[in-house]
Amino acid sequence: MTTFNLPIFPLPIFLLPQGITRLRIFEARYLKMVSLAMKNNGFVILPNASASASELKAIGSWVEIIDFDQSENGLLLIDVRCKCLVDVSALQQDEKQLHHAQVNRRAHWSETRVNETNDKIASSLKQVFSHNSELDNLYVDKNFQLANWVVARWLELLPVKLDEKNAFIEQDSFHHAMQFVEAIILAEESNN
Amino acid sequence: MPSVQSKLPSHQAAVTPSNMTNKIDHPQLCQWLKLIAVNRDKQAFTAVFKFFAPKIKRIAQSKFNNEAQAAEVVQDTMSNVWRKSHLFDDSKGAATTWVYTIMRNVTFDMLRKVKANKEDNLSDDIWPLAESMNTEEETFTDHIQNRNLKGVIETLPENQQQVVKGFYFLEMSQEQLAEHLNLPLGTVKSRLRLALGKLKIKLGDHHD
Numbered sequence: 001m002t003t004f005n006l007p008i009f010p011l012p013i014f015l016l017p018q019g020i021t022r023l024r025i026f027e028a029r030y031l032k033m034v035s036l037a038m039k040n041n042g043f044v045i046l047p048n049a050s051a052s053a054s055e056l057k058a059i060g061s062w063v064e065i066i067d068f069d070q071s072e073n074g075l076l077l078i079d080v081r082c083k084c085l086v087d088v089s090a091l092q093q094d095e096k097q098l099h100h101a102q103v104n105r106r107a108h109w110s111e112t113r114v115n116e117t118n119d120k121i122a123s124s125l126k127q128v129f130s131h132n133s134e135l136d137n138l139y140v141d142k143n144f145q146l147a148n149w150v151v152a153r154w155l156e157l158l159p160v161k162l163d164e165k166n167a168f169i170e171q172d173s174f175h176h177a178m179q180f181v182e183a184i185i186l187a188e189e190s191n192n
Numbered sequence: 193m194p195s196v197q198s199k200l201p202s203h204q205a206a207v208t209p210s211n212m213t214n215k216i217d218h219p220q221l222c223q224w225l226k227l228i229a230v231n232r233d234k235q236a237f238t239a240v241f242k243f244f245a246p247k248i249k250r251i252a253q254s255k256f257n258n259e260a261q262a263a264e265v266v267q268d269t270m271s272n273v274w275r276k277s278h279l280f281d282d283s284k285g286a287a288t289t290w291v292y293t294i295m296r297n298v299t300f301d302m303l304r305k306v307k308a309n310k311e312d313n314l315s316d317d318i319w320p321l322a323e324s325m326n327t328e329e330e331t332f333t334d335h336i337q338n339r340n341l342k343g344v345i346e347t348l349p350e351n352q353q354q355v356v357k358g359f360y361f362l363e364m365s366q367e368q369l370a371e372h373l374n375l376p377l378g379t380v381k382s383r384l385r386l387a388l389g390k391l392k393i394k395l396g397d398h399h400d
Contacts, residue, residue: 013363014363026260027260124372124373127372128364128372131372156363157363157364158363158364158369158384159363159364159365159366159368159369159384160384160388164388164391167391167395176391176394176395179390180387180390180391183383183386183387183390184369184380184383184384184387185373187383
């Protein structure tokens, strides 16, 4: 399996493949990270970085920078899209205190097209996007017709603790994820 | 390609020091805190923020000698002020004393974390962002109130937002979700609890 060495950005957010978010970057070491990421292969957002210092393995979101801008007072804003989840190992710190690690691609259910979608879940998500221009503008392509995309975006948005969302990182957790989103949005559960 | 590294962030005066600092208007501060507690008044919070943020930042900078951490102290202190304003009791002391006590606790917590992290061979001050995960251990109620802060922050002038906002807001608040689903907040909270409960049962075996 191919191993990549990528810079690590410790940030407690839940971002699944194809998920997009905007980050503000101001520390010098992370500005360096961005410049490395632009030249090479992106970077990895690692939500539980403290834990991974003691454990040997952790899971992160490998992201690519898709857009950037500078705010009026000089903060760098970058939009990143998750290309896949990765297993992270062998964290090391460089002279600028930036971390790098070995990463291996990790398959996830959100990468498998699921055409039959629950219309209510999809239309409810569509409404969230239409009411939230910040979110809407981040996504050029919106795949409301794909259940895998819809469920993944809902999981990112729902106000649930990161630890609990982590259950849906498992490759085969799509049905749990779908039922979970339905239980919250529709207060009902699909048949298994 | 535009140079993205052209400038380090200029944290120039996030908040301009007020000329009124030589005379602190205590009754006014108390009133603002009450407005925050009772009405969740955003303008009052903005006023309290303007008053305290530069002072807290100055003190924190002298403790940490690190701008990012000083900004974090401001952020944590002010979010605690927002969340805990109902606990302020003006019969027990001045508003300034109350806020500085919160700041002191935030600072101590942070120093403790820095120290604890040094004991890991991997980290000194390097995971400031990951630290915020610890706050997730708090109850749902706190979680909502934290998220409420976003609305308040939006009303602050841009340069103050930068300090408070830090990095990202991806998730919805419970209130936003309730509004979106057109349901009372209580219903949404119980749905979330229920859904998590079901999930835990299903995942039962993985659970420690």
